[in-house]
Amino acid sequence: LSVMDDPAWKDDIGKLANGFIGRQQNGAWHTTTANLWGGLALEKFSKVFESTPVTGITAATLGAAKAQVDWSKVERVKTTDPAGAPHQTTFFGAPASPGNLRNNTMFVPWATPPVRDTLLVTQQGTGKPWLTLQSIAAIQLKAPFAAGYAIKKTITPVEQATAGKYTRGDVLRITLEVNASADMTWVVISDPIPGGATILGGGLGRDSQIATQGEKKSGSGWPAFEERSFEAFRSYYQYLPKGVVKMEYTVRLNNVGDFALPPSRVEAMYAPEMFGETPNARVKVEAAK
Secondary structure, three states: OOOOOHHOOOOOOHHHHHHHHHOOOOOOOOHHHHHHHHHHHHHHHHHHOOOOOOOOEEEEEEEEEEEEEEEEHOOOOOOOOOOOOOOOOOOOOOOOOOOEEEEOOOOOOOOOOOOOEEEEEEEOOOOOOOOOOOOOOOOOOOEEEEEEEEEEEEEEEEEOOOOOOOOOOEEEEEEEEEEEOOOEEHHHHHHHHOOEEHHHOOOOOOHHHHHEEEEEOEEOOOOOOOEEOOEEEEEEEEEOEEEEEEEEEEEEOOOEEEEOOEEEEEEEEOOOEEEEOOOOOOOEEEEEO
C-alpha cells in the first residue's frame, strides 16, 4: 500500500504482488491482520493496474519471427485437466498447476544467423496485460552461474573398482549443496545422471539398501517429492527458505561410454529468473576387467 503510488516502485510492483500472493497458505495469509491488510492491498492493486479486463490480441515481433496470444482462448488450468496437479491444496503458495493460465505464452525464436534486433510487443484490445520476458540460449555453461541460487556438486565413490576411474558397476554418492538468497515457494533441484545409470533408493529390483546407507540431508528445507528418473535426480521443495540446504543420493553406473551431461540446476518454478547452474564434466565409464 505504501509504494503503490510511488514512481520509484513502478517497475517492481507486479513482482511484489506476485510474491505477496505466493506467501499465502491454503488461500490465506497466516494471521488475521495479514489477511485484512493483504485484501486491502490487492484490492487497491487491482483498481490501479487491472481495472480494465484484457481482451484482443497481444503480438510479439523479433525480426521476421512473430507470435501472438489471443485472449479469448486463454483459460485457467483445472485439477481435472491432464496437466493439472493431483493435489488441490498445499502448505505454501499456490498448487503446481491449478489456477495458472494456459494459451497465454509466446515463443519467438532467435534469428539464424544471429543478428542484433529489437523485440516489439503490442496489445490490440482493451486492458494492459502483464508481460514476463525470459531469454534462453543454447550456450555451453563453462563456469557456475548464480542468480538468486548457487548450487555446488560433489561426487564421492561408495564402491569403485579402480581408483580414479569410473567402471561399470561403480556406485557413487552425489552431494548437492544449494544456497538460496531468499525464501521461495516451489523450488526444484535437478541433477543429470549418465545414460543407463540407476538412482538407488527407489525400491526397484536389484536396488541396494546397503549402498544408500549414509545418505544425509541438512538445512531448513524439506522436499515435498523426490523423483528418481532414468535421466536425472529431481527434488521438489514446496517451500525453500533462505540459507543452505544439502541433499545426497546414490547412483550406480550401468553402461560403458563417454557421457556429456547438461548442467545441474536449481530454479524457482514460479520465478524462473531466480536460478543457479553448475557445469558437469564429461563422464567416461569403462568396462570392468
